[in-house]
Amino acid sequence: MRIAIIGGGAAGFFAALSARERYPDARVTIFEKSGKVLAKVKISGGGRCNLTNAAPEISDLIKAYPRGGNSLKKLFHEFSNMDAMKWFEAHGVPLVVQDDDCVFPAAQDSQVVINCFLREAQRLGVDVRTFCGVSALVPSNGKWKLMFQGHDRNIEDYDKVIVTTGGSSREEGFDWLKKLGHRIEVPIPSLFTFNMPDEPVTRLMGVVVDDVKVSVESSRLNAEGPLLITHWGMSGPAILKLSSFAARHLHQLNYEFNIYVNWLGNSDHGEVTKTLEEIALKHSKKLMTNFRPFSLTERLWAFLIERCGIIVNKKWGESGKKDLNKLVEVLTHDKYTVRGKSTFRDEFVTCGGVSLKDVDMKTMQSKVTPNLYFAGEVLDIDAITGGFNLQAAWTTGYIAGHLR
Ligand SMILES: Cc1cc2nc3c(=O)[nH]c(=O)nc-3n(C[C@H](O)[C@H](O)[C@H](O)COP(=O)(O)OP(=O)(O)OC[C@H]3O[C@@H](n4cnc5c(N)ncnc54)[C@H](O)[C@@H]3O)c2cc1C
Structure with missing residues (x-):
């Protein structure tokens, strides 16, 4: 099975690792538009990366999401903030929980999170390709062909595609997904x-x-x-x-x-x-x-x-x-x-994105077209500050990677 992940951010890496662990024989490739993966993780939390929130109950957690909280509820039962904390600790990122429940790497440096993802991606054989901005997805006999920005070259067919391209402040940024039949909630600033x-x-x-x-x-x-x-x-x-x-x-x-x-x-x-x-x-x-x-x-x-x-x-x-x-x-x-x-100096999050109405929020698969999945801020999910936005990326990435 060939799996393409479009976007090398928090959700993309988590989805890739989740897919590779579940399907060890699959070929997983992350296509990243820019020259650098995980750029937002790097600057998150003022460079310290507030990677989740230690809210004790899922009912508390979902209150932090003005958009998407109810849909996340079921997903959090599969992969919660506590699971994320265990995951990072088990993968060599010791954590500290502040009095306000914000969770940071003990090293107080987002680079340790990036290093962890790069290490894991290498260990599991995830292929990471930079300067590969995807401009279109073309259905091809039940599979997908990817078109790339700049040079409209399509290479292999992919059985499954996970879109993790993050938020965009411009509605046109979602045009290629609109063309596939997905409704877009107009992106506007939050926070x-x-x-x-x-x-x-x-x-x-x-x-x-x-x-x-x-x-x-x-x-x-x-x-x-x-x-x-x-x-x-x-x-x-x-x-x-x-x-x-x-x-x-x-x-x-x-x-x-x-x-x-x-x-x-x-x-x-x-x-x-x-x-x-x-x-x-x-x-x-x-x-x-x-x-x-x-x-x-x-x-x-x-x-x-x-x-x-x-x-x-x-x-x-x-x-x-x-x-x-x-x-x-x-x-x-x-x-x-x-x-x-x-x-706000430390955080900018887009409200809006791919409408949750067109996504099966149990599997993250598109309801419009099969073998297409979504995770992270590209979706119409966003939260207040406190580690909740990255938590949404981990949870939706983890579930999308199951490719159910
Ligand atoms: C300054 C700042 C600080 C923040 N601090 C925190 C924090 O401390 N805690 C917290 O929870 N949240 C924080 N956030 C929010 C959090 O960073 C985001 O919600 C999270 O990074 C979203 O992850 P993502 O993978 O969905 O998207 P992104 O991290 O944006 O990743 C998307 C990736 O896809 C790539 N891409 C886009 N289009 C294409 C394409 N067509 N083809 C290929 N690749 C493409 C992009 O280049 C990018 O690398 C912060 C945000 C900002 C801006």
């Missing part, structure tokens, strides 16, 4: 930070708030987690998560929208009102700017007080109902205008 050129809050750049809830106006889209104020707007896990879950919606709004920030996480209006009323009674002699009831930084608290129009030397005892109401509103439902986005 970005919010630009707020008109918001004075950027004065507070560098301030981190541990637990906020951010919601998009007139929608049910929200996310919780730490928030970082930057010189251009807002970033941090809560914003990145929201950008991922709201990717399609925000794209439709042309990245011009309003958000509401609850600086106190999940605390509601009633709770916060009660706390502030108690303070106004108990600490009536203290200045509002000096006595901070919540664990917000001094700079942020002063900014929020100013935002309410409360004068600097007002004492808690002098605050009226109007001041307290305004303060509660600003603490729990603070409105900001977003105008544009910026790509």
Whole structure:
């Protein structure tokens, strides 16, 4: 049996190794467009490669995927994050799990992951060919012929083809797959930070708030987690998560929208009102700017007080109902205008790709045409940061390599 893997990234290598282990007599060839395989693995996680996430349950794991989570559920029962961790450890890559469950090689260097794949590919006799960009797949008596970019030369026939070409920010990047009858979900960015050129809050750049809830106006889209104020707007896990879950919606709004920030996480209006009323009674002699009831930084608290129009030397005892109401509103439902986005420095993932409707999500085989399989980011699957995107590449690559 001849197996062609198109794309020498994370999913391509995992699919190749999985196929070769299952079918030891098969000839497995990886065709890579560029001169370098595993280039994204190299830069992943800031060069340290956050290769998976140690979320304890599959039900927790799938929550990290705004697109594809439900389809991945069954696949994770076959090859989960725990299986991936065992796989790497067994193949000479000791791991460390951070407090936030992100998993990295103990060497803190993505090169050890690359070395592991190259070693395994050589041991199993996987043929890796670079500068081989595939431009078309042509059916040929139940098999496939590959056409290559630049020189439209087709060589051997392949019994099975696994497409692992990764994400593309341009829809045209999927044209050759569209021609085979596959529907494509329009690719758009996910994982970005919010630009707020008109918001004075950027004065507070560098301030981190541990637990906020951010919601998009007139929608049910929200996310919780730490928030970082930057010189251009807002970033941090809560914003990145929201950008991922709201990717399609925000794209439709042309990245011009309003958000509401609850600086106190999940605390509601009633709770916060009660706390502030108690303070106004108990600490009536203290200045509002000096006595901070919540664990917000001094700079942020002063900014929020100013935002309410409360004068600097007002004492808690002098605050009226109007001041307290305004303060509660600003603490729990603070409105900001977003105008544009910026790509997050460490990670860029495409939302969209080959529609899961046309893929059998038990086997990764195309429902449109037989003997064609998909794995990795070429599919309409993507996740928030934390090792989940690479985990999707391992899992779908592993299953696609079974060639069921
Ligand atoms: C800067 C950055 C940091 C990241 N950090 C992390 C992280 O720490 N943890 C995490 O989980 N995720 C991370 N991600 C996301 C993660 O890297 C990707 O989700 C993952 O690499 C996808 O793997 P893939 O094999 O599907 O695609 P890719 O890694 O993109 O590989 C696809 C390969 O196919 C090749 N190719 C494309 N078209 C063709 C063609 N026509 N013919 C032949 N070859 C072709 C490409 O050249 C490429 O080598 C990061 C992404 C970026 C950009």
